[in-house]
Amino acid sequence: MADGSALSASLDLLAYSPPGWGANLLRGLGNTVLIALGAYGVGMFLGTLGAFGKLYGGPLMRDLLGLYTTMVRAIPELVLILILYFAVTDLVNQALLAMGYDRIQISGVAAGIMVLGVVQGAYATEVLRGAIQSVPAGQIEAARAMGMSPLLVARRITLPLMLPAAIPGMANLWMIVTKDTALLAVVGFNELVQESRQAAGTTKAFFTFFMAAGVLFLCMSLVSNQIFARIEAWANKGNKRGGI
Amino acid sequence: MSFADSIRAQMPLRRWVMAAIGIGIIAYCALALNWSWLQTPKYQGMILEGVWNTIWILVVTMVLGFILAIPIGFVQAAGPWYLARPAQAFCTVIRGTPLLLQLWLLYYGLGSLFPMYPWIRESDLWPILRQAWPYAVLALTLSVAGYEGEVMRGAFKGVPQGQLEAARAFGMSRWGVFRRIWLPQAVARVLPTIGGETVLQMKSTPLVATITVIDIYAVASRVRQDTFIIYEPLLLLALVYLIIAGVIVALFAWFESRLPKRIA
Known part of the structure; x- marks a missing residue:
């Protein structure tokens, strides 16, 4: 079965220019990265607000945010x-x-970014809340005692100090959002998985195209791992090894 | 603290107001929206079947996946390199690609390769392999195995060396050490996380609807297609998943309360 001709036929199918489908796959990859980046940004924004709200907000705010994170974490992304x-x-x-x-017709990209961003926001709320709690209370109290406004405390003290604790969780969320973009294929948006399904459906070479998409996803996750390792090293620059 | 006091602590005024608003929204949904399709016996049967399929797929894949995860985690923590490397690669691939893609690769990819081999088509397994659910169960099981394998690796590594040395000093065989000391302590370490993993797995089950398995998600899609009702089946779907998630969380909380908390 898997002799030379089958292999070269698969490679022909993946060629960049038509009749190969390489350009379609790369366009899908571009859409995937675009949506993932957008949703991650929205999620981080919502997560920061949510985390501060859960920690410092009034009781009503905390209950509402609790409702939001619980609902999002219990209902499948596909349904949401x-x-x-x-x-x-x-x-x-x-x-x-x-x-x-x-x-108006809302574009697929905008809808995808918004929906995945809301989902990410719930998870980011929990990650960032834990990270903020890891900042020693004395640091924040000292900053308040210096007369800094709450916004200034957040910008100068809380956010930089919580970074080392937040990055592993946020790296994990990035991995989740890149994979969650695949769900948009189910509603017909042209990201990587959908593009590979269309290519596979036309050529009947299901194995080739889904494998190719898998390899692209794997490359993306390996590259992201490297980048996050760099960021983590950078954020931990001021910390001595072994704590305290 | 008396019962009334605990009620007062749990339910201050704002929560009563929130509960009232929540009940109001539910009442509005129940009265104003179109639920007539719920009364047809055809859809009632389909909904029950869909819920049942979702639940059995969840339970079966969690159990099988966890059983697979034990050796995958163990060889990574303590095995020779020729077992550890493939296990590590398996975990990386499963965790680095979307489950939807894995599912489609298995169903459409393998499904299109199998018919080319006459001996597979003539075998007794063919009537099973022609259906969709074996691929759904396989994909979801491998997914659990990949994610939990990574968790089990850390758990096996976390068991203190002294425990294992003490067991050896008692004269236990290597298998005895594994069965009586290493495995139970590693499993005790991951137990608190399994409830959360089960909820995550439940959230992955609707993907099987994309390969024609009739779970509750597929039933809701079918109702929407048949009746052109947009929101109501989706709301029912969200409610069903909320209830299943609540049951899972409650079950594991009960289960955990019956286990000793101390870990060596």
Whole structure:
């Protein structure tokens, strides 16, 4: 079966220019990275707000945030993607109609970034909350005693000091979001998995294309690992080994 | 603390208000939305079947995956390199690629290769291999094995060397040490995380609907296609998954409360 001709036929299918499907796969990879980056950014923003809200917010704020993180962590991403996609498109369009504008079609990229960002935000809230708690209370109290405003304390003291504790968890979340982009294939968005499925469906070479997509995902995760190892070394620069 | 006091501590005014709003939303959903499809016996049967499929796939893949994860973790922690390296590579590949892709690779990829071999088609296994669920179970099991294998590696490494040396000094065989000391202590270390892993695995189960296995997600999609009702089946779906997640968390909390907390 797996003789030379089969191998070269597979390579022909993966060639960059048509009739090869390499360009399609790379375009899918580009979309995957774009959505992952966007969702990660949204998630980090929501997570920072959520973490500060959970730690320093009023009781009502804490209960609401608890509801948000619990719901997102208990309902499958696939279901959340469908619910948020339809609900948000509907709400935006109703608001537009009420204001006298025409309905719009929300682009797949924007919807994907928004939905995965909301999911990421719930997990990032928990990661960052734990990291903020690892900052010694004395440091924050000292900064307050110097007369810094809460925002300045966050920017100068809390955020830099929590970084070493936050990075392993945030690296993990990046890995999760790159893989979660695959779920958008189910709603028909052209990211890497969907592109490879289309290529495979046309050529019937399912094994070749899904393997190729897998290799691309693996490369992405290996490269990300390297980058996060660098970032972790950088964030830990000030820390002596062995603690205290 | 009396019962009334504990109620007061758990339920201050704002939580009563939140609960009231929540009940109001649920009541609005129940009354204003279109749930007529729930009354048709056809869909009732499908929903029950879908929930059952989701649950058995979850339980079977968790158990099989965990059984596979034990040797995968062990050879990485204490095995020779020719076993440790492949196990490590397996974990990297499983954890580095999306489960959806693994599932499709197995179902469409293997599924398109198998019919080319006459001896597979003529074998007794063929009626099973033609269905979708074996591929769903295989993919989800390998996923658990990959993620838990990594966890088990750390757990096996975390068992203090002195425990193993003491067991050897008692004259236990190597297998005896593994069975009576090493494995139980490693498993005790990962037990608190398994509840969370089970919830994560539950969140992966709807992917099997993409390869035509009829789980609760597939049933909800079917209802949406048949009736053109958009939100209601999705809300039911979210409710079902919330309930399953709640049951999993409660089960593991009960289970953990019955285990000794001290770890050597």
